[in-house]
Amino acid sequence: MLALTRDVSAGDVLEVRDLRQAEAASETGVVPAADSAEVLGRRARVPLVAGSLLAPGQFGGQRAYPREGQSEVAFAIEAGSASPHVTRGDRVAVLEGPDGAGTPASGEEETAAPVVGTVAEAKAPESPGGARTVTVLMETGAVRRAAGIEHPRVVVLPAEGREAP
Numbered sequence: 001m002l003a004l005t006r007d008v009s010a011g012d013v014l015e016v017r018d019l020r021q022a023e024a025a026s027e028t029g030v031v032p033a034a035d036s037a038e039v040l041g042r043r044a045r046v047p048l049v050a051g052s053l054l055a056p057g058q059f060g061g062q063r064a065y066p067r068e069g070q071s072e073v074a075f076a077i078e079a080g081s082a083s084p085h086v087t088r089g090d091r092v093a094v095l096e097g098p099d100g101a102g103t104p105a106s107g108e109e110e111t112a113a114p115v116v117g118t119v120a121e122a123k124a125p126e127s128p129g130g131a132r133t134v135t136v137l138m139e140t141g142a143v144r145r146a147a148g149i150e151h152p153r154v155v156v157l158p159a160e161g162r163e164a165p
Helices: 033-039 140-147
Strands: 002-004 019-021 070-077 091-096 115-122 132-139 152-156
Touching: 002 033, 019 033, 070 115, 070 140, 070 152, 091 132, 115 140, 132 140
Parallel strands: none
Antiparallel strands: 002 019, 070 132, 091 115, 091 152, 115 132
16 A cells, blocks of 8 residues: 655655655555556545555545635744644634834734634744744634734644634
8 A cells, every 4th residue: 555654745746755655454435556657646635644555545546635614824933922833733823912112012912813723834933942833724714804914823722612812
């Protein structure tokens, strides 16, 4: 069977370095290693996770991620504005953080409601003390509100439930 050697984002072209041969107890629902030529050069339709077996429908054709009604938004998160352990799959709320003076960045007493979503990707900062990029999958209707957050803070929420700060 074919397995992923690294994470592959939706829309990325599958290359030789992305795939390896793996043993599996079942051949149902996975791509045989003998079919690697049919996979190489095709685009990932959904995000693929390192170590997982490749399945038909995850590559080729049009990108199927994010699905209709959802969008990805990337936030530059300053040091101390998110747990260093925020990772893909975490359910999070993104809130307006304080400006340099410790007051809400918008200058208003009341801050806007948080944007809730799931972390699609969390990258380490490129330099010590620099901002890290956290990409959040959220409802498309929240994108405009998310784009207006100037100093974002990321709060990890329980995996299940509807509560948000």
